[in-house]
Amino acid sequence: xxxxxxxxxxxxxxxxxxxxxxxxxxxxxxxxxxxxxxxxxxxxxxxxxxxxxxxxxxxxxxxxxxxxxxxxxxxxxxxxxxxxxxxxxxxxxxxxxxxxxxxxxxxxxxxxxxxxxxxxxxxxxxxxxxxxxxxxxxxxxxxxxxxxxxxxxxxxxxxxxxxxxxxxxxxxxxxxxxxxxxxxxxxxxxxxxxxxxxxxxxxxxxxxxxxxxxxxxxxxxxxxxx
Numbered sequence: 001x002x003x004x005x006x007x008x009x010x011x012x013x014x015x016x017x018x019x020x021x022x023x024x025x026x027x028x029x030x031x032x033x034x035x036x037x038x039x040x041x042x043x044x045x046x047x048x049x050x051x052x053x054x055x056x057x058x059x060x061x062x063x064x065x066x067x068x069x070x071x072x073x074x075x076x077x078x079x080x081x082x083x084x085x086x087x088x089x090x091x092x093x094x095x096x097x098x099x100x101x102x103x104x105x106x107x108x109x110x111x112x113x114x115x116x117x118x119x120x121x122x123x124x125x126x127x128x129x130x131x132x133x134x135x136x137x138x139x140x141x142x143x144x145x146x147x148x149x150x151x152x153x154x155x156x157x158x159x160x161x162x163x164x165x166x167x168x169x170x171x172x173x174x175x176x177x178x179x180x181x182x183x184x185x186x187x188x189x190x191x192x193x194x195x196x197x198x199x200x201x202x203x204x205x206x207x208x209x210x211x212x213x214x215x216x217x218x219x220x221x222x223x224x225x226x
Contacts, residue, residue, distance in 0.1 A: 011067065011070075012132065014066065014071070015067055016064055016065055030052070032055070039122040042122075043130065047069065073133070074132075074133055084117070085140065088148075093155065103200065104200075104201050121182070143223075145165055148200075149161070149168045157208055163213035171200045178192040178196045
């Protein structure tokens with residue numbers, strides 16, 4: 001797991017990365033507890049003591065791995081994003097049929113997986129509360145744009161890599177609109193997922209239907225996509 005140091009902030013770095021199975025299990029339990037307390041109390045009110053109590057460990061066990069609660073939130077956030085990237089990379093497009101529907105189904109599957117693994121309001125709000133988590137989200141956006149571009153290639157796009165990445169990054173950022181809608185409505189309404197899938201398919205349609213690519217300059221990946 002890449003944690004903390006990947007953000008360029010040593011204050012969020014894991015103190016003792018787990019090496020053995022029991023240590024991995026203990027840290028996973030602490031992160032699960034951190035998520036539970038985050039849901040219950042919110043980012044500002046969450047404490048290391050509350051996380052340790054929820055996990056059933058001494059507070060010293062928390063500090064063995066994490067220097068502060070923000071570092072635990074970072075590890076939790078990075079873990080969820082890594083799961084989503086793995087899912088995106090391993091989930092194929094539906095075989096046959098309309099390319100627009102294949103892309104829609106892929107986007108819907110990603111959003112449903114997002115909810116299934118527990119990426120929720122608590123994490124969404126914590127990310128916006130702690131600005132130091134923003135760089136992690138930016139690298140994730142690039143990786144997901146590249147994954148989307150790979151699917152567009154499978155659907156026959158002939159655009160250059162630069163133009164395709166640029167439009168796929170724009171499409172990925174539309175994901176934030178579904179979270180803002182969910183926050184406004186107070187729940188995870190399925191219609192936000194289908195609307196997002198429709199919007200992404202519409203945005204990417206010019207890259208799939210033979211339309212000429214727009215002139216540059218285009219945004220380019222800045223990270224390693226990991």
